[in-house]
Amino acid sequence: MASSMDSCLQLVVAVVFLLVFSVKSLKPNELRPSSIIKKVNAGGPYIGLISVYSREEDAFFSTGGFKPNPKHPYVDLSGRRFRFGKIHGKPVIYVRCGIGMVNAAAATQQMVDLFDIVGIVHFGIAGNLNNSMSIGDVVVLKQVANTGIxxxxxxxxxxxxxxxxxxxxxxxxxxxxxxxxxxxxxxxxPEDFHSESKNPNTSIQLIWAQITPKWLQLATLLEGMKLKKCVNSSLCLPQEPKLVVGLNGSTANIFVDNGVYRDFLFRNFNVTTTDMETSAIAMTCLSNGYPVIVIRGLSDLAGAQTGKSAIDTFGSLAALNTANVVLKFIRMLPLNYYLYY
Incomplete structure (x- = not known):
């Protein structure tokens, strides 16, 4: 009898232990990513914002234009932090994707799959391949090619x-x-382009990914806006930076810091910018049927300079000018922006 009682007691203790352990190991329902995503999407639709690395992110947040969601400021997914908030009263979701085309495409696909997104604004800094442009200038691209295939x-x-x-x-x-x-x-x-408008497993050969025309047209209203010229009181650009809408861009998993290759890209593709993410983001948006616009600030001469690259000197200024253009573009985007493409 005593042996039977001991066995029952041991069983009860074991069950209680398992229950306590299970409860402690479970996340509260309100902290689960799926629960946060559901609640956040109820406040949509959102404009998606994608930058690349910390210098661009720091410049973006330093403007003070992004107002975090007080209840659900962010959710962490696949090692990236998706931040929720508003800019000029319009709901936005921001993420820093990380350097390279795989990171860019993965973060973009995750954003359009999980969140109530109406379109994506991609922004950051880029190398300048065009001698008629200068460091500190900001470019809104018309089209972009993957020049790495x-x-x-x-x-x-x-x-x-x-x-x-x-x-x-x-x-x-x-x-x-x-x-x-x-x-x-x-x-x-050319690159194989798959789209939801095509039959499955069919593609077309694509050189240029086109930026959404209506968003590009809206951006032309920003030309002439004043951009910052100085990093500080003792370090300034030799000329006033400008915003130019409608140029071509190039993307590849190559950081271009070679004058000869720079000239080759400009001569053969007539591209102004070089970066490692834009075409991946644009292609992913277009494949899924979402509007996209790309805003890139020119931070260096991609190898045409004598001596050290200017990216360490003027990269932060180019990033800040880019962030300010992004804020003004979102401000101009009509409240019915989900119809504006």
Whole structure:
């Protein structure tokens, strides 16, 4: 009898222990990401905002334009912090995606999948490939190409007749006429574009991802806005920075700091900016049927400079000018922005 009682007591203790352990290990329902997402989406629809790295994020928050949601300021998903708030009274969701095309596409897809988004404003800094532009200027892109997709060819390989651009390494042998450069050449190829408007598993060959026309047209009203010229009282740009709408941009998983390659990109693609995220974000938005606009500040000359890159000197100024353009664009976006594309 005593043995039976002891067994029952041990069983009760074990059950109680398991219940207590289970309760402690569970998150309160209101703290679960799915619960927060549901509550946040009830306050939508939202404008999605995506920057890339800490310098851009710091500049964005330093403007004071972003007002956090007091009840649900953020939710952490897949190692990224999605922040909820308002800008000029309009609901926004902001995330810093991280450097590179994989990070950019992953964060964008997650944003459009989980949140009630009407469109995405992507912003940050970029290298300047265009000699008619200057450090500190801000560009609103018209279209962007993934200039990182290449076919590596044999040294004496034959180019296709419809080849858009090719880079022949032997052209840059020093001294000119030196023996053959065995790296050969690479030939640019378009990207496969999948869209919800197409049949599954079908794609088209795409070079340029087009920015949403109505959002781009709205941005033209910002041309002429005053941008900051000085980092501080003793460090200023030699000229007044400007905002230009409607130029071309390039993206690849390459940080361009080479004058020759810079000139090659501008000459063959007529691109002004170079970065590592924009085309991935634009392609993801367009594939899913969402409007997108891209605002990039020019922080350096992508290798055309003599000496050290200007990104450490004027990168923060370019980021701040970009953030201020973003705030003004959101302010101009009509309240029925979910219809404005």
């Amino acid at each position: 290449w076919d590596w060819m044999k040294v004496n390989g034959t180019l296709e007749l419809n080849s858009i651009a090719h880079l022949d390494f032997g052209t840059y042998n020093v001294p000119k006429g030196n023996e053959t450069n065995l790296l050969g050449r690479i030939s640019f190829r």
